[in-house]
Amino acid sequence: MPTEETRIGVFVCKCGTNIAKVVDVPAVADYAKNLPNVVYSGWQLFTCSEEGQTIIKEHIKKHKLNRVIVASCSPKLHEPTFRRTVMEAGINPFYFEMANIREQVSWAHMKQKDEYAEATQKAKDLVRAAVFRASQLESIGSTTQTVPPVCMIIGAGIAGITASTLLADNGYEVHLVERSPALGGKAAQLGFVFMTDTCGVCVPPKHGEMARKCLSKRVLLNDPKIHVYTQTEVKQFSGYIGNFQAKLQTQPRGVNINTCTLCGKCIESCPVEVPHELDLGLGTRKAIYLPFxxxxxxxxxxxxxxxxxxxxCAEVCPVNAIELNEPPKNTDITVGTVIVASGFDVFKPDGLYLYGEAPNVLLQLALARMMDPLGPTNGKLQRVSDKQIPKHVGMIQCVGSRDPNYYSHCSRVCCQVAMKHAVYIKEHWPETEVTIFYKDIRLQGKEYERYYLNAKKLGVNFHRADITNVEETTNNGLKLAVAHHNGSKEIVDVDMLVLSAAMIPAEGAKELAHTLNMEVDLQGFFREYHLKLAPVDTATNGIYLAGACSSPRDIAEASFMAAAAASHAAIPMSKGEVEVDLAKSVVDETLCIGCANCYGVCPYSAIQMEGGVAKVIEVACKGCGICVVECPAEAIQLRHYRDKQIYSQIEGLLANVGVAKK
Amino acid sequence: MSKANLKVKTTPPKASSKLTQRFEPRIVSFCCHYCSYGAADLAGASKMSYPTNVEIIRVPCSGRVDPLHVLRALEEGADGVMVTGCLKEQCHFVTGNIHAEKRMQQLMADLEAIGLGGRLVFELMSAGMANKWVETTSSFYDRILELGPNPLKHMKKEVKCE
Incomplete structure (x- = not known):
């Protein structure tokens, strides 16, 4: 609409006192009145409130505004809100522009009182830049993309399985991809878990069902909507919401799961015996084995x-289920949405507290395996070195977590785990003494306090202390140098030491993030779109998070999150389509010289060369603009971030620089 | 103004500055929406201080920043320009920061050749690295203070807005 007169409205927000305390908001609003094309400028207490938005709409009508600028918080927070507001008033959402005068001005300069005048000047600069840019903005439409009712879920732990069953129950097709040979994740390997002290994948019956059942068994056996891939990884991944393409690679299992009767003869006959990775060195397994x-x-x-x-094994198998020379298998799938539930791993504290050196130093996970009635010791507590029941078990909390040298986060579950194990030991071996060395005890929620009270009642010792040194004694016991937080020091002898090591992102999570083109945080956990308001969404539309892949979580939380992720993934799938805005690259075919530079740099294969000129596939384009810089003919531009729009913003920002400056 | 807590060197401004009595640099920073803009937001939300002189232009990706944008900012009178993006291998757009680094390094060499050396900085940070944002802006501010005003300021004919 080139003939239309540009009429800009500027709304400066006080954000209560968040902005107004530092920035002279009325002065900024007054200043904006004299900027080019501005026909209205005013301030409000909370622009994002219902009332604030109503006022914007009223002024749009009253002053016939066709561009709206809000100077308030970060566009990362409220740009979507205000785009909706202006849309409701009949203005294209891309005619909205935001100046960030809270995060970048008032909050950043709050501490220096003598900078408040400069902060106000900076706010004016940013508003002016927004006004200059607004004059160059263009109206941008949208297109729709169909979303098939198919979801790929990566990781078959508690979160992945829960999300799978929920989606399948709602009628969606699920591809459940698991890297290991068995479903259930870490929880399935534990004999009993809090808060119910039952098996990790045991679920109560639903309405109309008679018995409790195993979550992972149900997924595999009963649901025609769920396709399970074990020993499978996502090798390649591309596409966009509604049209994600994944190349899955399945390693050979060696045993046909359809014909195998699980008679166990193959396992008996196998001559190879190696340490069982699941039991963390406590037990062994054959080369052909049942994981648990x-x-x-x-x-x-x-x-x-x-x-x-x-x-x-092949000789003894009565049903010819063994296939020793099976090749890896590739499967290509196309899905509408993706849920990442890749879970966690336990930090291996090599070199800390003699872990990996002294036989009787182990992780809580190994202790949990030991206490599993079906585990390597058949549920018996015993020292690794001499298979005797230990007289004194020490537990050290926060190993690798809350530690600036390793991981800064609290792993959330270690206090509960230590409590659960301490209580279990005291209940079954009352003569064994248990001492927990902790920094802080953190047990939240309605169920966990009883573990703590129970542990105290049963005589578990709690010492708030750091362990400054560990030495092994002659009988494989451990001598701990304890520095209590109250200042006193002592030596404590234990004959088994259990480390509560940090929950960290699963091994390979970084590679998976790279394959899926997703972001991870400083610790390596998958990054949620918004910590508070969108914890299961990600920066990529159509990919959601569930479980401990984004932060340490317990089983209950992983289940909540899986339910949330399933419902979020169901939104576009139930609608059947999503609206995709066209703030994407666009080619002026009359200028394009067909050099294919843009084609070469596009990370999404969103550019095709057709008839000697470049063509953008708008649904695949993500709007990064890498191609624009590469074009020697200025033929390709990114809508909403065109060169002229960026130039005018620069010009606006620096419009008061020069010789005449007072 | 006091910036004692920022470890800003208190080098006196160059006496040769004809523009103003005291030289206060103007710094334009191009920030990518997903990482460095987030780092700057987090620095603000954490009430960390950095020089007020740093003003941000948001772009979707550091790979969208054209060397011409940087030159335009210098032409319009910016004393220094920052181009910031996501960490290596964490670019939201996969390779945008790699392209940006290549382009900006070339541009830095070109600026050196025309007497504007040191006025461009390229840094990578994640959205969680508010510390790095504060360090980068503070040290760049120091550097620009030492370099003095952008000589192109003299050539700017008109002031478009007071």
Whole structure:
């Protein structure tokens, strides 16, 4: 609309006192009145409030505004809000512009009282830049993209399985991709978990069902809507919401899960014995093995790294289920949405507190395996070195967590885990003394306090202390140098030491993030779109997060989050389509010289060369603008960030610089 | 003005400055929406202080910043320009920051050749690295104070807005 007169409205927000305390808001609003094309300028107490938005709409009508500028907080927070506001008043959302005078002005310069005048000047500069830019903005439309009712879920732990069953129950098709040979994740490997002290994947019956059941078993066996891929990783990934393309690579299992009867003869016959990774050095397994007794799929798996291919298992198998020379399998799938539920790993504190050096120093996870009735010691508490029941078990909290040298976060579950294990030990082996060395005890929620009270009642010792040194004694016991936080020091002898190590992002999470083109935070956890308001969404539309892949969580929280992720993923799938704005690259075919530079740099393959000129696939384009800079003919531009728009913003920002400055 | 808590060197401004009595640099920073803009937001939200002189232009990706944008900012009288993006391998747009680095390094060499050396800085940070935002802006501010005003300011003919 080139003939239309540009009429800009500027709304400066006080944000209560958040902005007004530092910036002279009425002065900024007055200043904006004299800027080019501004026909209205005023201030409000809370522009984002219902009332504030109504006032914007009223002024749009009254002054016939066709561009709106709000000077308030970060556009990362309220740009979507105000775009909706102006849209409701009949203005294209891309005619809205924001000046960030809270995060970048008032808050950043709050501490220096003598800078308040400069902060006001900076706010004026930013408003002026927004006004200059607003004059160059263009109206941008949108297109729709169909979203098929198919979701890929990465990771089959508690979160992945819960999300799968919920989506399948709602009628969506699910591709559940799991890297390990068995479903259930970490929880399935634990004999009993808080808060119910039952098995990690045991779920109560639903209405109309008679018995409790195993969550992972149900997923595999009962649901035609769920396609399960074990030993499978996402090798390549591309596309956009509604049209994500994934290349899955499945490693050979070596055993046909459809014919195997789980008679166990192959496991008996296997001559190779290696340490069982699941039992963290406590037990061994054969090269053909069942990962854990309740493992689903219900068939052994061959570890081809240690297998010698002697063929004994194939000889004894009564149903010819063994396939020693199976090649890896590739599967291509197209899905509408993706849920990442890749879970966590436990920090391996090599070199700390003699872990990995002294046999009787182990992780809480290994202790949990030991206490599993189906675990390596059949549920018995015993020292690794001599298989005797320990007389004194020490537990050290916050190993690797809340530690600036390793991970700064609190792992949330370690206090509960230590409490659960301490209580279990005291209940079953009352003569064994248990001492917990902690920095702080953090047990929130309605169920956890009872573990603490119970532990105290049963005589568990709690010492708020740091362990400054650990030495191994002659009988494989451990001598701890304890520095209490109250200043006193002592030496404590224990004969088993259990470390509550940090929950950290799963091994390979970074590579997965790279494959999916997603962001991770400083610790390596997947980054949520907004910590508070959009914790299951991500920066990529159509990809959602569930479980401990974005932060340490317990089973209950992972379940909540999986339910939330499933419902978020269901939104575009139930609508069947999403609206995609066209703030994307656009080619002027009359200028394009067909050099294909843009085609070469596009990370999303969103540019195709057709008939000697470049063409942008708008749904695939993500609007980064890398291609624009590369174009030698200025033929390709990014809508909403065109060169002329950026130039006018620069010009506006620096419009008061020069010789005549007072 | 006091910036004692910022470890800003108290080098006296160059006496040769003809523009103003006391030289207060104007610094334009191009920030990518996903990382460095977030870092600047976080610095503000955490009430961390950095020089008021740094003003941000938001772009979707550091890969959108054209060397011509930087030159335009210098032409319009900016004393220094910052181009900031996501950490390596964490670019929201996969390779935008890599392209940006290549382009800006070339531009830095060109600026050096025309006597505007040191007035451009390229830094990568994640949205969580508010500290790095504060360090980068503070040290760049120091550097510009030492370099003195952008000589192109004299050539700017008109002041478009007071």
């Amino acid at each position: 007794p309740q493992a689903v799929p219900r068939a052994p798996v061959i570890d081809f790294e240690s297998c010698t291919k002697c063929g004994k």
